[in-house]
Amino acid sequence: EAAEVFRRVLSVYPDDIIAHSSLAAIYRQTGNDDDAIWHLERAYEQDTANAGYQQSLRELYRQHRGIDQPRLQLTTGAVARQYLAGGRQDEAIKTLHEALAAAPQRTDLRLLLARALWDSGQSVESAEAALDTLETLPDCLEANHIMARFWLDEKRPSDAQRYVGRIE
Secondary structure (H helix, E strand, O other), X not given: OHHHHHHHHHHHOOOOXXXXXXXXXXXXXXXXXXXHHHHHXXXXXXXXXXXXXHHHXXXXXXXXXXXXXXXXXXXXXXXXXXXXXXXXXXXXXXXXXHHHHHOOOOHHHHHHHHHHHHHOOOHHHHHHHHHHHHHHOOOOHXXXXXXXXXXXXXXXXXXXXXXXXXXX
């Protein structure tokens, strides 16, 4: 039941670090190691300095994939987040486009792309990425927020109303 609640949280906040780390723990307890690794990697992408995430990932890789890594490689999501934190939106956008070409199902990266595009002033491209996110996660708060802001900035409040309603 807890896993279902955390999955519902992720449908609204796809990059919620607590939901990802909690799902990793739940999946690890139930023996679903691939899903545990996937969710722990998503948490690690957001907090690469977290020693607990690092240790747990190393342990899971060693036990379930036979990989012994003294140092974890940064995922493209982690690299993009570091670029964004450093104010390097163009590099983050390029990295996210490459990552999405390799893994188009990653809605968390698509949302991160929408955020990066918005912050770099590319509102139309940001809205397109937000709409792509909403196709999979219609309740995603940030994607709805981007769409509402986009239509309000375009002076089209009637188009924004749908997204404002979802936000409310």
